[in-house]
Amino acid sequence: MNQWMELADRVLAGAEVTDEEALSILHCPDEDILLLMHGAFHIRKHFYGKKVKLNMIMNAKSGLCPENCGYCSQSAISKAPIESYRMVNKETLLEGAKRAHDLNIGTYCIVASGRGPSNREVDQVVDAVQEIKETYGLKICACLGLLKPEQAKRLKDAGVDRYNHNLNTSQRNHSNITTSHTYDDRVNTVEIAKESGLSPCSGAIIGMKETKQDVIDIAKSLKALDADSIPVNFLHAIDGTPLEGVNELNPLYCLKVLALFRFINPSKEIRISGGREVNLRTLQPLGLYAANSIFVGDYLTTAGQEETEDHKMLSDLGFEVESVEEMKASLSAKS
Amino acid sequence: MNQWMELADRVLAGAEVTDEEALSILHCPDEDILLLMHGAFHIRKHFYGKKVKLNMIMNAKSGLCPENCGYCSQSAISKAPIESYRMVNKETLLEGAKRAHDLNIGTYCIVASGRGPSNREVDQVVDAVQEIKETYGLKICACLGLLKPEQAKRLKDAGVDRYNHNLNTSQRNHSNITTSHTYDDRVNTVEIAKESGLSPCSGAIIGMKETKQDVIDIAKSLKALDADSIPVNFLHAIDGTPLEGVNELNPLYCLKVLALFRFINPSKEIRISGGREVNLRTLQPLGLYAANSIFVGDYLTTAGQEETEDHKMLSDLGFEVESVEEMKASLSAKS
Numbered sequence: 001m002n003q004w005m006e007l008a009d010r011v012l013a014g015a016e017v018t019d020e021e022a023l024s025i026l027h028c029p030d031e032d033i034l035l036l037m038h039g040a041f042h043i044r045k046h047f048y049g050k051k052v053k054l055n056m057i058m059n060a061k062s063g064l065c066p067e068n069c070g071y072c073s074q075s076a077i078s079k080a081p082i083e084s085y086r087m088v089n090k091e092t093l094l095e096g097a098k099r100a101h102d103l104n105i106g107t108y109c110i111v112a113s114g115r116g117p118s119n120r121e122v123d124q125v126v127d128a129v130q131e132i133k134e135t136y137g138l139k140i141c142a143c144l145g146l147l148k149p150e151q152a153k154r155l156k157d158a159g160v161d162r163y164n165h166n167l168n169t170s171q172r173n174h175s176n177i178t179t180s181h182t183y184d185d186r187v188n189t190v191e192i193a194k195e196s197g198l199s200p201c202s203g204a205i206i207g208m209k210e211t212k213q214d215v216i217d218i219a220k221s222l223k224a225l226d227a228d229s230i231p232v233n234f235l236h237a238i239d240g241t242p243l244e245g246v247n248e249l250n251p252l253y254c255l256k257v258l259a260l261f262r263f264i265n266p267s268k269e270i271r272i273s274g275g276r277e278v279n280l281r282t283l284q285p286l287g288l289y290a291a292n293s294i295f296v297g298d299y300l301t302t303a304g305q306e307e308t309e310d311h312k313m314l315s316d317l318g319f320e321v322e323s324v325e326e327m328k329a330s331l332s333a334k335s
Numbered sequence: 336m337n338q339w340m341e342l343a344d345r346v347l348a349g350a351e352v353t354d355e356e357a358l359s360i361l362h363c364p365d366e367d368i369l370l371l372m373h374g375a376f377h378i379r380k381h382f383y384g385k386k387v388k389l390n391m392i393m394n395a396k397s398g399l400c401p402e403n404c405g406y407c408s409q410s411a412i413s414k415a416p417i418e419s420y421r422m423v424n425k426e427t428l429l430e431g432a433k434r435a436h437d438l439n440i441g442t443y444c445i446v447a448s449g450r451g452p453s454n455r456e457v458d459q460v461v462d463a464v465q466e467i468k469e470t471y472g473l474k475i476c477a478c479l480g481l482l483k484p485e486q487a488k489r490l491k492d493a494g495v496d497r498y499n500h501n502l503n504t505s506q507r508n509h510s511n512i513t514t515s516h517t518y519d520d521r522v523n524t525v526e527i528a529k530e531s532g533l534s535p536c537s538g539a540i541i542g543m544k545e546t547k548q549d550v551i552d553i554a555k556s557l558k559a560l561d562a563d564s565i566p567v568n569f570l571h572a573i574d575g576t577p578l579e580g581v582n583e584l585n586p587l588y589c590l591k592v593l594a595l596f597r598f599i600n601p602s603k604e605i606r607i608s609g610g611r612e613v614n615l616r617t618l619q620p621l622g623l624y625a626a627n628s629i630f631v632g633d634y635l636t637t638a639g640q641e642e643t644e645d646h647k648m649l650s651d652l653g654f655e656v657e658s659v660e661e662m663k664a665s666l667s668a669k670s
Contacts, residue, residue, distance in 0.1 A: 005337075030653045031376070032373075034369040034372050034624065035369070035370070038367075038370050038373070041369065252651075252652075282617075282647055282648045282651045283620055283651050283652070286620075289369065313617045316586040316587075316616045316617045316618050317586075
């Protein structure tokens, strides 16, 4: 049995991946990429079979952010020519939900820029969420920034299922990316969300000049955080941001990162997120042997490929979309 | 060691694939596709590393064919609205060669429809070939139909390197596809080419309602024929031909077929040919773990993807194009 299948079996039996094993995943020779992805698939298949979860982003508030995150086109220091607008109205949030539902997308992610939401912004989201739940029954994820406990409770009570706040990078590397808030600020928000009963969603951005050990650390931190859903972004460097021009990723390395996240977080929803198309390129399909989830449509300020291309990829692989009904069933099984 | 690596090692040690093993390749569970392709890659890598040979088709004469091949839009019974024209002039053949050379394509395939070439048509090809060889040094493959020994000799003496004449399908299935000439006619032409010193190129078209045993038989017949170059076409059913609407292939099965051809013909140039884009679709890159050659640009009467897409795929895989210089070196090593 090859080393990846052997490690996969041990992970399925409950073993944790050592840093050394994790490093060997990231250093997997390109010639063995198919074996590595087959090992990751062995784990992915155990928990999710060949199902793929579809998520859609509603960029509910754009720009106007006081933070200085180096990757983000919406930050206070970004000169990227993006659209800036306050929280969209309820109708727009509902339209987005309808579109997700019509496209058989199970999870609707309401994302708002900013350090953290004002109570008024929480009101707006809460108001729309109740109607979305009644009308479409979608799984709703809110991503509004640093959160206060009472705000988390209000979101939970309104029917929000999941709360996203990425750790983005390792604790070591965090201050190289952002100084306007701390790594612990981010961890706290995820903990606050968890304590309110919201399902924690927290992920990473790979390709921000971090070390391989940083990548391992972030994957393990997300495991320690027990994030249910882990979005793995690959830096899509945007002109006008501090990380402009950074381009250190290639498709094969991105596959190894996805495999690493699967080995370290065997049972979790691992989502190939921002930068999928521009970094995995023609090898996108291989990513789904490790990941079991994607965003359909556009990201916050960068475009995603046509939704039809995503479905072609899934059918070519012989994979199936997790339907809204199946998602609802798994949601109620958890609550 | 998994069964495919074990089989690959035995093949590399000189073993021949049994029909039972061949059938198990075509029946490989989709869940094990990465293991199968890794096994095929183990063989491909042994003979070709990560190099990919690029070929380009010049459709030198189109339509006007008296034969009744069911797959072909140029046949006497085809109602497909294709362009028909006699053998193009020397300038056009030279222009095509220049384009191939400029695109770093090593092999230039001069293809002419028809049962077999007239001596005048052979003259035209011979005339252009001498100049192409002197000017660009490309590897030249001629594909002119059923060939007479003296014609083969003239092509060889003029500098043609390779002669293509596909067997297309198994002996059993041949008459279901074509009745205007026989399977043996095709075998004879390849033998005639070989006897004249031309490198034999002969391949198949998969997806013409053949059985899996037929696919195995054709792969083994090409081995028996000792074809140096094996184009594997996947039926691109064309409206107006007898095989119109036939659509029995899917990307994963096409990968298994490519793996089968590699296991059965370990050392040969296996080219993903016609129908690559429409049948392998988003899994095209995986095909190159078994095959080591592709056509760049259009096929005879169907379009290929943009040449830039082919190069993106190769670079995403970490594979490299065999340069014209490398091709020349391998050519002279053979002669």
